[in-house]
Amino acid sequence: MKSLSEIETTSKRASRAVGFSWGIAEEVAKGIRMLELFGFPGIKNLNQYYKLINKKKFENLKIIKKNNKSNKLSLCPVNLGVRFLDQIKTLESLKKITFHKIAYPILFIPFLSRSSEVIGKRILIKIEKNTLLFNFNVNILSKFSKKEFPSITKKVEVSFLENKDSFSGKEWNNLYKLSEYTFVEETESLKHGAAGAGLTDND
């Protein structure tokens, strides 16, 4: 079994070899490490993409907008990921972003995960019929099985989820009431003797 350290080093060197700058190669390497750590087929897809990268042309976006239509070419997932991560604080306000035609969208995933941590919000993406939820770069909830990641996807929707509770006020109150059974009712004696601070505001 290859270690994550080997995966990162080799991915970095390979990325440089296909023409990315060292700085971008470092980003890709961290991403592939993350994919493999989380059980996604990072090396496999990077390998497939790099086989094509000098044979086919891919489009590089400079500025990401709400709706990003590529021309005839598919978007480069590495360039797209780096731009997305770099511009994330601006993109956050768009709420939902659409991309058309991304090559090897799995390679875009690590950048979304890191972006989720940077803005402190969950990010949900829809890749055709499947979804992935990025939880602050701590974990990724995915409906994909290993075989299902497409080599090219027609449409990807990225949504920034607002930080809100996943439960109702009633559910919280019920649970809180239960938690109160761990508290001790204070007698007069306890009120006087058990608190560290004084009993008047001005003492």
Next chain:
Amino acid sequence: MNVKLRDPNIIMKLSRLGSFHQSRLSFLRSFLSEFKDWDYRKDMFDLNEKGYGTAIYSFKKNDRIYSLVCFANEINADERSDRVIATKWDAAFTLHDGVPLKKDIERLKNEVPKQEVGRLSYKELTLSRANKSVRIFDHVVENLSNGIQPDLNLLEKVGYLYRTTAVYGSGKFGLADRFRIKNREEINGPFRLEMMLVYLVRQFTFDQVNHVAKNKNPKKAIKLDPKICKNLGIGNSTGLGMAPFIVNHPTLLNNWIFCRETALKKIRELKNIDTKDSDLFINCVRNSVKNITSWNTESEYQLKKIKFLLRDVRKLLNFLEKQFNFEEDYPFNELYLWLERETCEECIEYIVSIMMEPFGEIIKPLIKKMSSDEEKYFNIPTDRTLGDLKAILENKYSNILKIDFEKKENQKKFWFISKNKEEPRIADRFDEQGSNLEQPLAIARDIKKLYERLSVLKKNLKIDQFLIDHEDLRHVVRRAFIIEKFPYSEIQDNTISEDIIPIDMLRLKLSFFGALKFDPRSDKWLRICMFQGAPLPNELKNYDEQWVYKSHN
């Protein structure tokens, strides 16, 4: 009194970093301190009469066990080489996490002797190999088998029976990644398991030499005197492989140097010093003269440094005896200022290390801060402005920005990875091929390039916009935002200049390992000695912290 931390523009110059010495912060000393109350065992020693076979040593505490698995092999004299091109070694080692099962030992027997072309598993933590100093090993065997101890003068010249030629960890060749073990309290310090491996290898060399001598002459043979063992360490040959590490791990480098600088600052801020502490300091300086006079090297570069070091340490001793008064306020601050005025860089750093000896209470908390969670600082804050970035460059790289990279001598060298051994190398950019595949280690040049590009752009432009058209400098943009938080994260020198001495980079790292007696064999590789004078495993429970200054060799 508030003493300022020393200026990174001075401390992070290569000539200064190349003058660093071991100290109480060094990893081999913090390893001994951490593992002193662990149970040491020789679990298996299955060598034939010539000393070839398998041996296992372990450290155990509660449910945790680390086992060194050793394979000693027969090799021909012409196969023995310390260079990285070697494919066979006298012995090969791995540190296994737990107790190796029979099937683990069989697997490791196949893989460990192959080193770089073998495959290890997540159950193995470190990997190494070593060659005998044949002259010394054979001499010791010969003498012991005849019932006499070896010639101490001869041992003094070398200082070890074996020297390692590489020690690998952190995921290399399939070894366990750091993340699997980083939460273990006992290894909360850099390179602790690498140090454990080297320490246990040292014991193996003594056991092996005794075993071979005994088999050679069972009736007459005696064991190597433990006092002699104690004064033998493990040698190490180190080449350029180590150099990029300190460039590629900026926050880690910062934490090592920052802890050293913090220790010095705190010691200089001590108003009053107990006599026992000043006595301990003076004794260490005095005893350390033996370490200097027994420092053997043929390197003119190092001989010159040793000569000045010895001259200045004697000058310091004279000053301490005749003029200096430890009863005055802030004595270590006064002493430090005197060192700056009166002694060479090598001596300043040598004495800074010794100043730490009496102050375990200052040093111990710092040791826990010498690791780094590097991932935390990887993201570039792309919402910052070019004005912010430019200010960082001006504040933190002021000397580097003065270098003229148009001049050939300032860009004479380039770093690359050898295809044959996947190891770093340095070569002449204008005479050799390969500079198109240069590694990103010319930080000073790229920082200067970044500064020049920023100078013609609007200050309020955001970093994310800048990076769209300047991706070639992304790696140094990242570094600049790291040095903003970590002042000692960057070498403040030109790593591609004509007059770079790469062994200064190695020396820095090796001093933090705890190496002694740097012996440069060229400007690109050197030999060192580790654990010379260190307590033997059976002495660990109660040993003298200042053993470094009490070795007899």
